[in-house]
């Protein structure tokens with residue numbers, strides 16, 4: 001199976017090579033805002049039933065690509081597959097999001113955790129990668145992904161989503177050794193998980209540090225950054241000539257752009273609280289940048305969406321010595337179920353037409 005897809009704009013941009021137009025994909029591009037997704041979900045019964053069935057995961061991965069001129073596909077799965085495979089008992093409560101039956105709250109529970117076996121306990125994920133690669137037939141690259149060690153720990157300790165992160169922050173303060181043990185096993189699991197997705201056919205990898213931004217700068221430097229850096233370094237080690245690019249996405253990571261640019265990652269995903277031009281200046285061409293439109297832009301009119309897209313594209317170019325190289329267009333976070341699919345088509349069209357000029 002050739003590893004270079006017909007449309008390799010996304011991979012070229014991550015290597016900071018010239019492209020004919022800026023590549024674009026959207027976080028959560030497969031999901032409930034698409035009627036065809038809701039139809040498959042109604043038949044399958046639940047999100048987890050979809051994610052655990054490789055044929056269905058493949059079908060919904062491809063849905064947004066059939067509608068929009070996107071430059072990459074992302075595996076349909078979830079970041080919480082790792083703690084689920086560790087035995088925490090993932091389930092989804094309608095309207096409340098993900099929950100764990102057995103959260104880990106102390107050193108004793110943490111000491112029992114082990115890295116799951118990728119080709120047995122997480123085989124359904126690797127099978128999905130293989131089926132999607134086959135069905136994509138080399139058209140666009142496939143992105144595999146994982147949660148960051150810190151973000152996974154948030155769900156594992158809180159037992160689900162959280163507004164104040166009270167339990168995990170208390171653990172950080174009262175028993176930092178236990179939290180480091182948790183982050184360490186999570187890091188081993190993330191590295192094994194991403195390596196297995198790469199071996200199964202993923203052509204780029206993204207780590208979602210969704211909750212890094214809830215940490216104070218000092219806490220971030222202790223509990224998130226070193227683990228992200230270890231992932232970037234270890235994934236690169238042992239790779240031959242052609243490397244599989246890695247993107248570190250972080251909500252609220254603007255304080256740490258310089259440090260993240262030194263982590264060894266290929267790309268950095270940023271949210272809309274930082275100007276792309278400023279991010280480009282501060283990272284000095286050491287990494288590609290991905291982002292960063294406020295997802296709420298999709299609630300605007302087509303004209304407003306086009307304006308905001310042009311503003312983000314030009315901000316990047318202005319901070320990058322007048323060049324559009326090294327930019328992957330995306331939102332600054334994921335899409336929401338109530339967004340209008342027609343507006344996504346407008347966004348994608350404007351990225352491609354404006355950046356080609």
Ligand code: CP3
Nearest residue numbers: 027028029030031047074075076077078079097208210334
């Ligand atoms: O981008 C994509 O299209 C790929 C698919 C993807 C999903 N989850 C599918 C999904 C990705 C990359 C994720 C990652 C993920 N999952 C993150 C990190 C990214 C981010 O948004 O910051 C997080 C924090 C999770 C945990 C999680 N899973 C949440 C908070 C939810 C939403 C629960 C809800 O009720 O809204 C999920 C479920 C989930 N994962 C859905 C999808 C499409 C909704 C599924 C459904 O109900 O049909």
